[in-house]
Structure formats: C-alpha cells, structure tokens
Amino acid sequence: MPGHLARRFQQMAVTMFLVEVSEAGFDLTPVQYAALATVQTNPGIDQITLAGLITYDRTTITRVVDRLVQLGLLLRRASTRDRRARELAVTEEGQRTLREITPAVEAAQRMLVRGLTETETAELIRLLRKAIMVSDDLSRAYCSAYQDTQ
Known part of the structure; x- marks a missing residue:
C-alpha cells in the first residue's frame, strides 16, 4: 500500500538524518533543520509563514522555534510591518550550524536513495x-x- 510505503520511507529518512547529524556532533531534528534552513533562505519571515513553507501546524512550529531560540540558533523579534507578528532571523551560531551540518544532511539524503x-x-x-x-x-x-x- 502506498501509505505504508510512504510511512516506512519517512521512518528511514528520519533515522538516517538523526544518525548522520548525531555523528557530526549535532542535536537537531529534521523539522528543526528544515525550519532553520527555511529562515536562512527567507530572513525576516514570521512563524505562520514558516509553518506554511515547511507544512507544519502552528502549535508544532511554535515549539520548534522556541527550541531553536533556546539553542541560540534563531532570533525572534517584533515585526517592523505588523506589531502582532514576530520576525525570525538566523543567528551567527545558526549560520555556523547550517554550514557544518549540511554535509551530514546531504549524506543522509544520499543514503536514503543509495540503491537507486x-x-x-x-x-x-x-x-x-x-x-x-x-x-x-x-x-x-x-x-x-x-x-x-x-
């Protein structure tokens, strides 16, 4: 069944990501990495836009952003366009993390399709x-x- 195969492929993708990233000395989940990389590509976006770009619900993205802020990888600041919104930016530590973690993420992606x-x-x-x-x-x-x- 396609749903079962998709779930199984997702399990393998997450496992390979976590192993490669851990071996490289990082403690990020695939969702945290996706959020960090997306903010890097779209500086100043708000959490709702981020959630839409990586297709996560608002509650989950709030927890993800909270964790990235706690780790010192993201900054959350008041928006210059909308007082109710909070803009996101990658810190210097976040930029360093993205540079150093990318080879591990790419290795995990290659492993996922290594038989193809x-x-x-x-x-x-x-x-x-x-x-x-x-x-x-x-x-x-x-x-x-x-x-x-x-």
Whole structure:
C-alpha cells in the first residue's frame, strides 16, 4: 500500500538524518533543520509563514522555534510591518550550524536513495512531488477535520 510505503520511507529518512547529524556532533531534528534552513533562505519571515513553507501546524512550529531560540540558533523579534507578528532571523551560531551540518544532511539524503540510479532518484522525487501536489489540499482538509474532532 502506498501509505505504508510512504510511512516506512519517512521512518528511514528520519533515522538516517538523526544518525548522520548525531555523528557530526549535532542535536537537531529534521523539522528543526528544515525550519532553520527555511529562515536562512527567507530572513525576516514570521512563524505562520514558516509553518506554511515547511507544512507544519502552528502549535508544532511554535515549539520548534522556541527550541531553536533556546539553542541560540534563531532570533525572534517584533515585526517592523505588523506589531502582532514576530520576525525570525538566523543567528551567527545558526549560520555556523547550517554550514557544518549540511554535509551530514546531504549524506543522509544520499543514503536514503543509495540503491537507486540518478535517473531513478530523479523519477522518485518527481513522482513524490506529483503525488503531494495533487493530494496536499485534500490532506489539509482531512487534517482540519481530524483536529476538529479532538
């Protein structure tokens, strides 16, 4: 079943990420890394925008940002555009972490597809993107309906 295979592939991706990153001397989760890298690419974004970019709910992203701020990797400051919003920026320590952790993250990604050719890897990525694009709105609707029942 595709759902089972997707879950299994995700388990492997997380495990390989954690092992490689840990061996490189870092203690970041895949979500924390994604948030840090996304803020680096989009300096000054707010938490809601960050949540949308990496497709996480607001509650989870708040905990992720709190942890990255606690680790000294992100700064959270009042927005210059909206007093209610908080802008995010990567600290110098966060930039250093991203530079040093990138080889481990790339190694984990290579391990994940090590049995595939470059062509097969590209095809896998293309098909995953296609499946996600055509089902993303539906998954968000199911997620909202599930949260409403809790």
